[in-house]
Each structure stands twice: as C-alpha cells, then as structure tokens.
Amino acid sequence: MQDQTQPTTPRRTIDIVNASLKKRYARERRFRFMGAAAVTLGLLFVATLFADIALKGYTAFEQTYIQVPVDFDPAIIDPEGTRDPRTLADADYLAVLKASLRKLFPDLTERSQLREVYALVSAGAPQQLQSMVLSHPNVIGTATDVWLIAGGDVDMLVKGNLDRRLPEADRGITDSSIALIDRLAEQGRVEKRFNTGFFTNGTSREPELAGIAGALAGTFYTLVLTLILSFPLGVGAAVYLQEFAPKNRWTDLIEVNINNLAAVPSIVFGLLGLAVFINFFGVPRSTPLVGALVLGLMTLPVIIIASRAALQSVPPSIREAALGVGASPLQTQFHHVLPLAMPGIMTGAIIGMARALGESAPLLMIGMIAFIVDVPKGFTDAATVLPVQIYLWADSPERGFVERTSAAILVLLGFLVLMNLAAVLLRRRFERRW
C-alpha cells in the first residue's frame, strides 16, 4: 500500500504531523507517569520514616505513675519537730518511700523480693517526696496517697513496649515484677498521665526522668547567638559584594570560596572551632557561645549566597530611580534595595538557621556532647543541643530511651517544619511582581 500511494500523491505537512502525533503524546504520557511515580515514591519514603518515628515516639508523651500511700513519718523526716527547711531538705526520703512500699506489700519480706518492690518506682521518687514536703510541710505526720513516677521497666511494660509473652530471660523484666504490677493495676494504683517532665527536666541516666528542657534551652541560646553573629555579617558581606565591590579577579576568587565554604562538611567547621575558638582564643568549651561561633561560621556562606541572590532579584530600575533623584549609593541600598530584598534574605537566613538547628557533628567536636543534667541559664553555661541529645539517647542501652529518642526527634522535626513554614509564608507574603 505504501508503495502505491507514496509516488503518486505528495504527502502534505498535516499528514506527517498527524502520523507522529500519537507517538509524541505517548511520550508525554510516559514522562508524566514517571514524574508522578517519582513523587509518590519519595512521599512514601518520607511518610514511612515519619510514621515510624511517630509510632515509636508518641508513647514518650505519656508517663506511668504509681499511687503509693506514703506515710510521712515525722520520726524520719523531722525528728526534732522544728520544720526547719534545711532539715526537711536533708531528710532520708528514700527510707520514707521504702517503708511506705513495704506497707503496700506486707506479704513480701525477702530482701530480693523487696528490691523488686523498690524498683517499681523511679529513682527520682524520693526527690518527688522531698519537693512535696518542702512546699507543703503540713503533710508531715499524715498518710497521703501520692502518685509517684514509675520505674523505667514498669513504664515500658504498662505502655506495651515490653512483651509479656516472651520468655523471662529475653524480656528484661521478671515474672515476679509483672505480678506485682498486675496487683497494683487491679487496685487502680497504676495510671498513665501526660508527661510534663519530658518538657521540663534536663537529661538523666534514668529514662523515666530524662527530658529535653536542657537541650531545648541549649538549642535556643545557641541559635539566638548564631543568628546575631551570622545575620548582620552575612547580609553586610552580601551587600558589599553584590552592590559595591568592583568586579575583578579578587571578588571572583572570594565568590568561588564562599560557594565552596557552603559545601564544606560541617565536621570541618567543628575542628576549626576546636582549634581556633577553644584552643587559641580560650572560649569555654561545651557552651552555647562556642557552639554559636561554629554554627555561625557554617551558616555565614548560606546567608551570603541567599542574600546576594535576593539583592540580584531587585530590578535595576529601582536603583536607577533612587540614584536618579540624587540618593547616594548607600541610601539607595538602605532605603530601597535592602527592604525589597529582605524577604529573600530572611528566607535564606531561616533556611540557614534550620540547617544549624539540625546540626550535631561540629558540636561533638567542641564538647557539646557532655552529659549535662542542669538546664543552661546563659550563653556561657555548659549545654547540649537537641540533635546531640538525640544522638546521646540513641546510644543509651535502656529500653526507655528508645521512645524518648523518637519523641525528641519529633520535637526537632516540629521545629524544623515550623521554621521552613515560616520561610515559605514569608516568601508568599512579600513576593513582589514587577
């Protein structure tokens, strides 16, 4: 058929186009499908990751409490009856607690059995009693029901993180302990409550007492200082390089180096901080101050690059307009160009800060990995930050730290999402069309 038509009728353009059309559209469909598949796959991975972290972590926002009728024995707490706060603070609350627990299980007398009973409540329970007595001294001499933080293993069992069906040797908690917990649960003395301690405590060796307050405070101080250090410096450098510096070999070299710095592995900045700030300048280690110096250096190229791009996107007609009415170059920058570039600069700064927020490697080098229980109160207090806290907890052997690690990751992710959302909103809000 082809042989017959081809020589006789010359083919028109429209026929040639129509013949290839089907193939072209098929190609487009294939491309679209591949794009959609790529997006779906990516989202699937992210969703799996988030779901895994959330499933592991959400239990950490609850904490098991055990109700114990505590006998605030004046003979132990305040034998002289003076109610002197110092005496009350120094009293042996562990003894009070142990006596009360023994009374709760009168049938158990053997030393090993009692040890299991004592392990039902957290090692932080005596402090709980102490603070209770200090704030309400009139409880002394009474027997009051107190909800005490449960021990780590009890917490895990109640939340279902320890499997009862496993053989005793693999389980991490003894049959007799489970029996004790079940007895308490039958009496309604076991309860799960919202875990405020997770947000108000510093870290601890005991998972049930460990919280992120210290890491959050450290992160806050570090990031504030990072912003103060890197933002003005970065924006200033960008304005100079973009608007004032002559375009020559030196500025080209500087530009290449700034781009390189943005890609340098963060651990290198940590080593630099260790060598320069700590060893040479003697900045105290493990502090938000040195952390901010290192993170500031790391964020600087990001802010410079973003700011230069933002400045470049301000149309030259605005500069001409300002110069045309006789504004000096500096006035042109500060009255017109910078305000217009600000949303872009802020977006870059927020993204840079988000990167600093998630950074742990350089901080390991400058000692922010230290185990610090106290919540830092300033820029020169020893501190740690959230990502490093996560790293430390992930390394801890106790079962209870698994959920806390995931919960801390959730908090970190929450902050990251908030910051990136702010960047997007800022861009959306101030986006200007010319």
Next chain:
Amino acid sequence: MSTLASEIVRDTSAITAADLARGGRVSGTIGDITTPDPRMVCRGVNVWYGAKQAIKEVGLDIGKNQVVAMIGPSGCGKSTFLRCLNRMNDTIDGCRVQGSIQLDGQEIYDKRVDPVPLRAQVGMVFQKPNPFPKSIYENVAYGPRIHGLTNSKAELDALVETSLRKAGLWNEVKDRLDQPGTGLSGGQQQRLCIARTIAVSPEVILMDEPCSALDPIATAIIEELIDELREQYAIAIVTHSMQQAARVSQRTAYFHLGDLVEVGETNQIFTNPRHQLTEDYITGRFG
C-alpha cells in the same frame, strides 16, 4: 560598521569623498549644535562600553526653556549620551566617558564633582515607569527628604502637592496619597516619576523614551506636560517616535551609529533635512 549602514552612506550625497575614504564614516555634525543661553554644553564626548565605542565626538548644547529631542535608530547612542548628562553611566561596569560636559560652566566629569548633588540638579525620567514600591506621597517626598530641602512636615506636604500639580497628577491622586505608587496606571506612574523628579527642583530634566511603555492617551498627557515643564526647566528627551519629537521639541538631534549626524530647529529637521541619513530616517526609509 554594518554592510547596511555603509550602503546607506554610499547613497548619501551629503557625504564627502573624504568621508568615504575613511571607510564610509560620517564625521562632524551638520547644523548648529550651539544655542544661546545654554544650560549644558557638551563638546567632543566619546563613550566606550569596554572596547566598543558607543558614541563618537558628540557635541550638543541643551538650552534653557527648551526641549531638545534626540532621535535615531536603535543602538545609535542617543540613550547613552543622555545618561552621560547626569553621570548615570557611572553605574555601568566598563563604561568610559571622555570629553567635556558642562553644567552651568562646571565640568561634571571633574574628579571633584560628586554625582549625588549633580543628579539632584539633573533629574531623570526613565523609559519604564519605575516608582518606588512605596506610597504615592513617599515617592514624591523621598528626594526632598534625603536632600533636606524642607524644614517641616507642612513644607514637605506643600512641596509634594506642587510637584504633583506640576506633573498634572494631583487631582487624580489627592485622595489616595498613602496608597502604593505601583498601583497606579502606567501613564499615572510615569507622571508620578516626573513629579518625583521635579520635587527636587532640578535645572535639567532628562527623559529616556518616557512614553514608550504608554498608550496614546497617556502619551498625549505626558507630551502636554513636557510642553508646560519647558517654561521652567531645560529638557532633553530621547524618543523613538518622530511625531513625538516634532510635537514636543524645539530642537532635534539626529544620531546615527554613535555619530551626531544633524542638529537643527525641529521644524527645519522635519521639513528640510540637510543630511541624506536624516532624510532617509524621518521619511521612514529605515529605522
């Protein structure tokens, strides 16, 4: 020089044999480049962008109470010349200006001359309306404010009003001075830019194709405005529209490939051009 241009030159009777011997280059300017009582005097101005020479040996006076129109095909250097007059070319990398440009007898490319006060004396209106993305009031008040021209808020208010009145915009915007200048129509924006320029009371106003982005009605309003402004300022305007040059200007300068070919009274240029290139251009044979 392109082949097209050299062909044109060969057609041209006004070109002497000596010009042709130099490779077809037009040299010298036909007509009177001077004017009595000039505000700006330019002699022998050469401009290079890097290695490329944009304008060659241009001399022109810009007189008081007069509109000088600069016409010519694209890339002929008329905008470049205009931008030399308030040193706007300083901001372009690799731009080099040579020759003498005087404002009221003062050499503006002298090392001691600061371009900032110069630009307050020689204002500029650009091709694309470029109001600041601020309120209408702020647009006009910005120049007087940075130069400290007024002593009180009331004085500034009055200055803003007179400037807007002179630009013929007052009645349209007096109720919404606090609204952004970018929200106005194209013609209004351009008049706002003119108001912004005259708010600093310059002596010379440079206009770089001020109507090329505007519709015919807005163009007519601006042209009328230019005619009124002539009473107080010296005006140099670059335009692509020969009709516009004929309507608003008293003198016309025709640029061709970096040369100032002919200068003369606008009437004479459009009715009786002396140079072949000028005639070809204004009769629409090219350009």
